[in-house]
Amino acid sequence: MRKSFLFISLAAVMAAPVASARSLSPSEALDRATAEAVMPVSRSGGSPELIMTLGSDEAPAIYVFNRSGKGYMILSADDVAAPVIGYSDNGRLDPDNLPENLRFWLELNKEQILRASAEGHAPYSRAAIPDHEPIGPLMTTMWNQEGPYNDLCPMIGSARTVTGCVATAMAEVMKYHNWPDKAAEDAMISYQWHNGTSVVTLSEDFSNYEFQWDLMIDDYRDSHTKEQANAVAKLMQACGYSVSMSYGTSASGSFGAKVGGALVNYFKYDAGLHNEPREMYSSAAWDNMIYENLKTCGPVLWWGSGSVGHCFVCDGYRGDGFYHFNWGWGGLSDGYYLLDALNPGSTGVGGGTGGFNNGQGVLLGVKPAGNDSPAKRRYTFYASQGITETFVSGSLLSMFGTFSNLSPYMVNATFKFRIFAEVNGEEKYLTSCTASIPSAGTEFYPPYYESMIECNIPESLEDGTYHIYPAVEFDGEEHVFASAPGYPDYVIYTREGGVNKAELHQTASLEVENLCANVNNLIYNGKRFRVTGTAKFVGGVGDTERYIGVRLLSPSGEIIAYSTELNIKFSDEGCDFDFVSAGFNIAPGEYTLALQLGFETIAACPVTITNDIPEGEYQITAVEVVSAVDPQNLKFNITVKGISGLIDEYMTVKISRSITPLNTDRRVPVFVTGGQTAVISYTVSLPSYMVLPGQQHIVRAERQSGTSTVGKTASAYFILGDTSGIDGIEADTEVPAEYFNLQGMPVSGENLAPGIYIRRQGPEVTKILVK
Incomplete structure (x- = not known):
């Protein structure tokens, strides 16, 4: 039988990073959002209220805040993702009464962030996708699924069914166009519906029906007339019937992919409209396609899938990648959201990590039919x-x-x-x-x-x-x-x-060079192990991502054990990868470690599984200050050297000002084997109340056992900059100026090489650009 193509792929096993982005506290997330300056997130006039955390205490993914006064913001709880995922200048969010469409969107972003963090993606940096001029929001309606919108929906017993998100989204797009003037001549709609106990026929003749657009109002939450209620209810009924809505009293369902056909067949819309699957496009191409449709045609009907289907409308753009979404929930939670919480520039075909864009689609080209409308329909x-x-x-x-x-x-x-x-x-x-x-x-x-x-x-x-x-x-x-x-x-x-x-036929082949498990292909039984190599997209252009299974093969080539599914990026130039994969529990011996796409092996190497696990020992050998200019984005590299055995634990990183410790202690994962040296990237945001620009600070990495420090520590000094902007080299010379590089180390102010520096002149600390 044919199956419904309405799903989203959520892999169950995560791969832990060697050098990864990290989780943020709610305060850090707020400071990071403030530094991003995408939206006004001022801490003055009352603190934002944390109302919801998605993820877990150990691995939070998203924080949802209601802002003091009005409005809300949805922030990433991990610096692998953009600081601000969504926001609104108006309204409040109630975690117990979220629109299902928004809940779906949040869950999708949560899973995307958790996987990206587990797979070791680098901390977020804004990608070079061109910005656009603001548009809209185009729609003014704030419609919902219950009364009066569902006044003409069928009954189940004594209860009225709801319109369904597909019908509401479709109706709002039609209201934006105020079209059709009247339905098609042959708009007699009839289909079979199961009401829970029996199959009944729903039928209605909409042929030449004139929709009363002028009677439909934007908001029915306040007073409205019977005529106004009937006008919108008739539109909702027409939309629901046209997509064979499966009505229910708590939820009604259909497929967003059906809307375009109904618009053309029954409501005289342009036959050039078309459905597009998200996974076919890069993030940049997807962004441009959505924006151009807003600019030339109007709102974009959008669908996706989680545990249930969802349908909503994108109808505006504010800037910095934030698009306006109308969730079809009476205006509740309508606001600005990123199309992709991760780095758009770091994704290949599919436009995101972990395949979470699969199952999403849009209807483009929705506009009234005209004399220039194409005679030929578009098929996908x-x-x-x-x-x-x-x-x-x-x-x-x-x-x-x-x-x-x-x-x-x-x-x-x-x-x-x-x-x-x-x-x-x-x-x-x-x-x-x-x-x-x-x-x-x-x-x-x-x-x-x-x-x-x-x-x-x-x-x-x-x-x-x-x-x-x-x-x-x-x-x-x-x-x-x-x-x-x-x-x-x-x-x-x-x-x-x-x-x-x-x-x-492979248009391009996937190859992995230099595949290695740990340092010497020795895997400790029951313990996680490192998988490294270089992934090449041979014959391809650009890059692509694939789920690759890590499997253990017997000497005869049979799969005898499964480990992690890795989401690996392959590029024509080759992408180095470095993951930590789940361990095997199997009899010690000689085996083959294989990376497989489906059941096709694309790389393999011999490995030894052993029960002889020596005590793990390592040293923290160095801390490098990568950047100390921005207090909300301090970057360090910590070098650790494996002495023996396997180390799979956490070290502590602390920042102090002189002898005053700052409350920034963080546990940073360490995974290293004997004989290996690893560089672990660490990024931290200092809360604004801790920031004293121009002061000397120290960052220290420690291996701890309980509350005691074990072995040697490593540290580095740096001068904290500020975010006052980049100035020219000209400056007041009444007070001698001191100069520091981006690592906070002092340099001579004479004959500075071109670049960005920190200048401290008396109490003033700024960044300067030397050209």
Whole structure:
């Protein structure tokens, strides 16, 4: 049977970093947000109130604050992500009454942040995605799902069902356009609905119905007339019926991917509208596509999936990457949110870490049909992750994958294999053959998918090499299933002497060089271990991310144990990776450690599993001040040397001013094996009340056992800068000036090399730029 393509991939096992970003306290998160200056986060006039933490006490991901007065802010609790994830100048958030769409968005960002932190992503730095001019918010409606919006929704017993988020989002977009003037001539809608006890037919004739746009008001929470209520209820009913809403008294569901077809078929919208899956685009391309639609067409209908489906509207842009979202919850929580909480510039195809953008999609190009509207509809047939496997049995060729209809329309389709000959390195179309699917049906609805397509390749095909693409045929045209860059999009099929073979076409290959476990491929039984190497996207352009399984193979090549699933970035130039993977519990002996994509091994190395675990010993050998200019972004590198055994623990990093300790003690993870030297990056934000620019400070790293310091410590001195901005080299010379580099070390003020320095002149400390 066909399955619903409405899911989001959440991997269960996290990989711990060697040198990672770190968790932040609520106070640090507030100071970091203030320093970012994306939004007014002033601490004056009352402190923001922490109302919600997503994650755990040990690994917080997101803090939600209500601001004093009005408004709220959603901040990252880990410096792997942007300081501010979302905010509003108005309203308050109630953690017990959050819109489901916002709750979904927060959960998505939480999982993204936790995975990125666990996988060792570097601390966030703003990426070079071009900013845009502000737009909107375009919509003024603050509609909801209950009365009066659901006054014409069906009943279950004595209870009225709710409109559903898809219908509410769709209705608000239609209200923005105040279109159609009247519904299509043949807008008779009828479908089967299960009300919990029986199947009933819901039907309504909307043919030529004139929607009363002038009677619909933005906010129905206050007084409104019966006519105003009926006008919006009729629109909501039309929207719900048009997408075959599955009505319920607490929640009603449909698929956002169906909205476009309903707008064209029943409500006279432009046939050029189209659905786009998030995972097909880089973050920069996605950002530009969303902004251009806001600029040229209007609001963007957006959907995603978690435990349930969600649908909402993006209708504005303020700047610095923050887009305005209307959650369809009576205005509650409408505000500005980042499209991606992580570094947009650090992501490849899929635009984010951990695949959390999978399952998201948008409807673009929504506008009233006009004389210049295209006569031809746009279709999207998509194979998520390409063709994942292929098998040959005699003349029968099978392809496996997620072959989806992401078009706005249902099609009566026949599945096909399009066959091309390979002639002198070029493709020449030969023929198509009709394929079969498990469901054996022809009605291919959005957003459903098939998981297998198979076909008997004609015996008349001569010996040779062929390229075979999965496709669908309808209305006399064949459409090939598209794949994201880097995924297999066709099968290379060879026939020779009655023997048929098939392999996946790789537009680029994934390779790992210098794969190593720990330092010497020695893994201690039951203990975590380091996995290092260089990931190359050979033949590809740019970079791509893949989930790679860490597995243990027997001497015969069989998988006998599983470890972590790593989200590894591969690039054409090669990306070094360094993860800590979950350990194995297995009999000691000689094995093969393999990195596998699916069940294909892309790299392997011999390893020894041992129960002989010597006592771990290490030294902290050095602390380097990387940057001390910005008190909210102090950066240090701490070098540790493994003496023996395995060290998987925490060290303590402290900052003091003269002999006065500051309340900044932090536990920083250390993972190192005997004979290895590791450099651990550490970033800390000083709360504003601790900042004294121009004063000398000391940072100290200590190995501790209980409350006692063990072994030698390492430390470094630095002069704390401020955030007063970059000045020119010209300055008042009445008081002798002292100069320091970005590490806080004194330098001569004569003949300074080009760069940025800290200047202390009397009580004033500033940054200067020498050109």
